[in-house]
Amino acid sequence: MPMYPSLACALAEALVDVLWFVEGCSDEQMDPDDAVKILEGVAHLLTQLSNDQRSEFIDLLGGMAAEETNPARREFLEGFPANMGLVEDAS
Numbered sequence: 001m002p003m004y005p006s007l008a009c010a011l012a013e014a015l016v017d018v019l020w021f022v023e024g025c026s027d028e029q030m031d032p033d034d035a036v037k038i039l040e041g042v043a044h045l046l047t048q049l050s051n052d053q054r055s056e057f058i059d060l061l062g063g064m065a066a067e068e069t070n071p072a073r074r075e076f077l078e079g080f081p082a083n084m085g086l087v088e089d090a091s
Helices: 007-024 032-047 053-068 071-083
Strands: none
Touching: 007 032, 007 053, 007 071, 053 071
C-alpha cells in the first residue's frame, strides 16, 4: 500500500521537506543568496497555481500541520501559505 494517498500529497511532502531544509541551513551549509533564490522561485511557482490547486495545496499543508509532532516544523507548515504568498497574511 502506498505511503501517500495521492501524488499531490507526496509532492507536497517532498516540497515542504526541501524548503524546511533550505530554511534551516546555516550560511556555511548553503549560500544565503542561493537559499533566497530557491525560496523565491518556489513562491513564484506557487502563486501561479489556479484557485482550486491553491486551495488543495493549502488543505494539504493544513493536514500536514495537524499531524506534525515537531513544534518548529508545525509552525513552519502553519506559516507556509502566508510566507509563500498563497494567502494574505492576516497579521
